[in-house]
Amino acid sequence: MGKLKTYVITFNGDRQVYNPGEVVSGLVIVDLAEPLQCRGVRVKFQGKAYTHWTESEGSGDNRRTISYSATKYYFNDEVTVWGKQVGDRSGENPTLPAGTHQFPYQLQLPMSGLANSFEGTVGYVRYTIKSNIDRPWKFDHTTKAAFTVTGIQVDLNRIPNAMLAQQDEDEKTVCCLCCASGPITMTASVDRSGYTPGEKIKVNVDVNNVSSRDILEMEVSLVQKVVYTAYRHGSGRAHHRHSKNKVSILNGPGCQPNGTINWRDQYLPIPPIPASGLEGCEFIDIYYVVHCEADVSGTPFDLDVSIPVTIGNIPLQQLYGFDFSNVAYPPIPGGPAPSAPPPPLSDYPPAEAALPPPPSYEAIYSGQTSIKDDDDNDYTRGQLDFAPRYSYYNWDAHKT
Template identity: 30%
Template sequence: MAPHGGRKLLKFLILFENSSLLFFPGQFLSGRVLVELEDETPVLGLFFHVVGEGVVRLLKNGRQHISDRENYIDFRMRLLGEPGQGPVLLSPGIHSFPFKLGLPLGLPSTFLGKHGWVQYYCKAAFREPAGLLHKNQQVFIVMNPIDLNLEPPILAQPFHCEIEHRLGLNCFTSGPVSCRVRLDRGGYVPGETIGIWASVHNQSRVTIKRTKASLTETIQYMAKNRVVQTETRELASLNRGKIKAGETDDWRNEQLYVPPLPPTNLRGCHIIRIQYDVFFQIEPHSMEKPIKLQLPIMLATYPLRSDDGTLRRKRGAHYPSTLPIFRPWLDEKTFD
């Protein structure tokens, strides 16, 4: 980035040793601030600031309004100059000022959403005695992975949900619709499939139009400890056809694919929450509302392994070699 200001400053860059700009909590953020000068230049100070922050921002009357924010990193250091001292004279040519910072454990992952974000960046400021201030900024990405092998073992077990619901205007003469749903486990990674078993017994007098299973992502934005905005989108779905009155339909290990998703771990962030659910939905032919069962699941970064360390490959799994950093569907319409 070419600096604004005087002709003397030819280059002012923040360069990371890790050129991918992707870091894990606990790693070192190291690099250098590079200054190239055309002439001998007096400098009052070179300042360096590392910031990690979460922000929830809502539009109010068409104007941007920050509802809440929190800090994860706020690290400042002076790379050149002493407080209260006079200017330092730098010779023409290239000057390199190293920096190194251990990233704290437990940082939430970088996240960009419609109404908020978790972002990490470095800022450098180069101050000359005449009052000239040159600034530069460099974003970096933090990925805090979730390893299914380190989560509670219950996530590797199947889990169930059931409901009984009466359809029809005369609930006393019409029998119930009963439904049992089971997922093969409670935790998955992108590229795997969710195995679904279900039994829907229609004892009502109403035909069921279809049954549907969908994987959804719900993002909640918080401000002052309350949810101020929610967005939910469907990531994948499966359908089966009608069930007439008195009939039963069974789902037998139907496979719902988990698409490639950014590996988002927002533990440590208190103003944005992200949740994944499998919804099983029964849609009557009548005007009645669909019957919904909600099964919360965990989506992780690293898949389950056997005791000998080998990958427990799921049937139908296509583990992607890379995952997107951001959500490509951010600009798509959300549904309620």
Template identity: 30%
Template sequence: MAVKAIELNLESDDLVFYSGQRVKGALIVQISLPIIIAGIEVRFRGAARAKWNESVQNGTHRTDIEHEKEEIYFDDRFCLWGKVSSSNRWETRETLQRGRHAFPFQYRVPGAIPCSFEGPDAHVRYTVQGIIVRYDGEHITTRKLITVLREFDPRRDHPDKLAIPPEQPLEDQAERAISSVCCRPGRVSCSLALYKRAFVPGETLRADIHVQNSSFRKSGLVSVQLKQMLMYGGVHTRTLLLSDIKVTDSLRPGQSRQWKDYPLRLPSTCPSKLFMCKVLDIKYCIAIEATFPDAVLYAAVPITIATVPEQAYCPVKWVYKVNERPIQQNGDTYDSFIHGCSTNADMEFRPKYKFYEDMKDIRKDREIVLRLRQSPGVKRRREKGKISGPQKPAVVRMLPDERTHFNSYA
């Protein structure tokens, strides 16, 4: 073939862009022999698609109906070489000479679009495609999938909904009576409580867990879970298990256990809100699942996945991390599809999301300074009356390894 290679070179190495940002790059074409073509173009496309099945019962007959919904955010094509008429028809025959050719381009990603997402039978996907348009035969194309992100800070939009007073935690509980053959029924229960609603990927969530086994039978596994709930087309719901951590193997009859601030680090995942998307809706919850004989207790509380941490935390180090595959259940698999075609590259594509590898809690440093100002020496002198009235504390500079020493006197 005359075309030895065709590829897209984008300036961003991680292929992550934000809505409103410019995508800059070039279409590289290597030709071994002169070739006559109509022209060269680049195409930018963004769309959301989802499909789901619905069972309709009509008397004794049940019919399975397959639904599919698509929403296109943009589909723009630009001529890089050649001439196109006002009716979008190629008017020229161009000869592309032997050698390496570069066709630069730039494109501004539209604003008010949802971020990239890949799920079972659904996706929000953005592509850049380079095309050598031929008069005879199929066009020669290459394509790259990119990640488009959008910052999501729910505290800015709905600060009142995210505020949870310490005396009123966000909690849920489940309780049930378990009968026995020769003994009276016993009650089992589990509860889950959070003192915070919004988190960012990479942040450690801490939950209060309480499980009580007042029955005469030994319990099974107790685990804490992070679940992602997908709503397709506003009518069909699907739940994915993102994290499943074992809390304890079992509880003895009559045993009650409580875990304070049980940690769960949130994986790299899509934010809770897909802006302007009518095809998909995403929600998250933290759940506690306790297995008992003949019963499974389940309690869950909703959380919000944001991209901007709260003001008490200072991001020290963050990266764009590929989202982790959810734990598939019941033999579920991903069905990757895209408008027009589906390739192995599409099936392997996973978006990259903002992931905080390290965050500094500013409140801890603030507490250290406050404790230092109330040093025991000042307190003793005040009690003896040697100091009348409050005095301005001296400015003290501390090295990181000195803080443990000062804390011991607080």
């Protein structure tokens, strides 16, 4: 076990989500079995957007690996919570006594410009607190924790045509034994183009199969597409990487030749996911489509339709009759605390005029990912697996 028994970072009130402009505060807890001589205990606050990957160029003996990356810091500050200041080499180094020590920390988040937390395949927007015990001539002890920042909000009420239904169609003619059979046509629509997590997308799909092939299965999915941009070191030349994930799926039966499929009012749920665009980060872009696919037997050329939709943070006022951006809710356990005390309960509407559901902040559908980076090593402690949390309106659980 050694001298260091416990080394963790905690958040006051067990907060996990913060808004721009709020104060992030908590404790760095150090529990020592024996006294420890060190220069000091530091805390580093970092908000960072980052993309990185490598590509191979050339061939044979001239083949080489090229690195592409992009970095943006929203903040990158370090403070000393005990001991000597950074760079102070004068005199003897102090000794931290045995026992449990609690060092408070505090970070004022910027009011604007912060992108929403995001963890992707070759990039991220990540907000962390890292502490190190600065030991002369030895490896530092380090511990780390991450938190979610809500970032720039996407208000669907400011998105043109967010209330309008969307429709698209596709048609393919499948060949069989060198002879073309009749076409397969698909028409798909969604009830509008703007949604928030917790809502459901109403989907209608019509397939007319005049071919001689079976349609094995129908699938409708909400697909998250991410475009990452990074730059070649030394030249500034931009390259791009793309990722695609199905975040919600509906499956249904197909049909035989000369059959039809008619889906009416199928509801595709939206899990906790980041909003479209990832405003505040110039080299990661997120967008969504509702993808409808008919699996045609005996051919790789399936019938498919993709309809773009916008995922936002603030629901449509026209749809629910509330201005969500101005509604004052009581505090949400585990979510962002309001910047001022909420009004007394007597000031809220009576039960028969209930407020729309307040957003909770739920962990992303895909689970936790590692937040270890190049500055960490095998001895870094703390919360190294992390899942961002996103606003989620639980309409099903809310009495209206």
